[in-house]
Amino acid sequence: MNGSEQASAMVGRHYRMSDHYEVGREKIREFARAVRDFHPAHWHEDAAWELGYDGLIAPPTFSSIILLLLQRKMFDSVLTGYDISQVLQTEQSIRTHRPLVAGDQLRCDSYIESFRQFGNTDFMVIRSVLTNQYKELLQTAHTTAAARTGAEVATELVKAVDGVIMSGEALTQRQDVSRRLPDHALESGMFECFDEMPPEADADEIPARVRCGVEYDELRVGTELPTSVVPLSRGDLVNYAGVSGDSNPIHFSEHVAVAAGLPGVVSHGLLTMGLGASYLTDWLGDPAAITEYGVRFAGFAAVSATRQSEIEFRGRVKALDPDRRAATIALTATSDGRKLFGRATAEVLLR
Template identity: 45%
Template sequence: MSETLSDVTELVGHRYRADDHYEVGREKIREYARAVQDFHPVHWSEDAARELGYTGLVTPTTFLSTAAMLANRKLFETVVVGYDVFVQTDQVFELYKPVCTGDRLISDVEISAARRIAGKDQLTVTNTFVDLTGDVVQIMHTTIIGVTAEEADGGIGGAIDGVIMNGVDSPSPGSAAGLFPTAPLVDSSPHLSGESRNRVPRTTIRFADIAAGMELPARTARITRGDLVNYAGVAGDVNPIHWHNGVAALAGLPDVIAHGMLTMGLGAGFVTAWAGDPGALLRYGVRLSNYTIVESDTAGEVEFSGRIKSVDPETGTAVVIIIAKSAGRKIFGLATAEIRLG
């Protein structure tokens, strides 16, 4: 990859459709829910899910990031090349339809934005997930910065090659075991169903009982090295900065750090646990400003708090500002969740 801005911007608009679908598995939902410490009953019990009107177990908010890794791998192996490490900066989830056990989803993959900031290349990859009827289920926008070995420690490439398991290429946000074959994007545009937006939510928090400025009950999550290894395996994120001290040091980090997507998953669960119905979440966006350090002998902690920024009586929705801190540092620069309450 050339390091000039013109070359980076030429990537904008590159897109394809994954040729195979991703089938949502019941046990995969439970594995992922455990990995992000989300114990809402709809992720675990089919009876609890049916009580809230779902056809099966419901995926946690950030679940489809695992499917996006599979769909994006070809992009990072053949198009976005020449980088040794990627740093995630922003993530947005737009939710249009609940994702449940047995759903079969196909991802359209597109480089939707690219620019050069402070001498580094920043790219936004958009995954549009559609079901087999053509309805848009979820849209994800992932913004990353590519870092070369020269910009980090020159030995990081070799260090990564020495610790990555056999059969897996150097890590990137698109790295995961397995590979979706790809085909040209079809001409027929998928359509927004808006099911999540039209569905009557079954939240324990009622819209009539909230107001702007109300604070959410705080929550503290603990993350150990074991949690990081478990998340890496469940999510397919093989980047060794999340479990290997040496590679983390070469990347300029003080120690092993938690996955950005793991902390986002914890933050989403913080909001949906308060609301009482995970399917009521309409949009979730996070800008990462710092990281959670996880030392080998002590757990890292993330303290979540939140307040209602605004309410909309016409739609019955509220926007929640989420604050996440670790060791006194804000790890979310800006994080908001739009949720529809009953």
């Protein structure tokens, strides 16, 4: 079957990672550095203890590491008809029930909720549920992935990617890899399940441990958050690629980026999403105050090889919930006049 047939046949089927992912304290610090989140609870145990947690708290979008790992395993094992170098995320949302903490052993359950075709692109919506070793529900995520299937584009990109992408990731190398790797390295890392997916928590549930520094009574609908401008260089892109595991060559190779129809090397969408979460954390004063965060990606920040680019983040209070003392924040991110987020909102708990 080709990729489209495989994806269509997978709708509603349930898959699980065969091994857990352990959240490490140094990985939390690496990720926090990559997304410019310098809240003390990501760096020092005593600051995390003050917020009521047993170890360092991971930044809000840290789970993108696990979600990318799962996506790669899925395309390596059950969606083999696609070239992973042509798969992009167009939308990502994360609902946090409890922050990820150093020492959590994460289990990930996923299934494709829907599949549709539009021209030469296939769109899949994947729901993923993260739990830990104690079966606590930690996060629920929805990812919309777009896979390009046009034959002419595929041929051009495969040629551009070959020899540039990380060894073993190109389509031609993936097709040949089984003849060169030992059996234990060929295990897919995921399997199909036939039990029910873990349930979602009540949408009105309020986390008990929130130490937000922003007063609910001080806000009104339309209140503007302080503007923040974040510099971005090729070094930042390389660092994020290594920390997150996102090795798509459009983020480091001019040749591949142009072949993909882009003006040049561009930032990772999930990096800009992570920087947006850090912008919110800096305003709120508590990473655990962000309970929901979703972004529909509209564009990429172009990053020159010789000078830094800049991303400007702005926020505005869109709605207020007096019962939960919560706010909906609408975010914008722009770079060189280009809009990076088509829609971005966050639900935050206030003091």
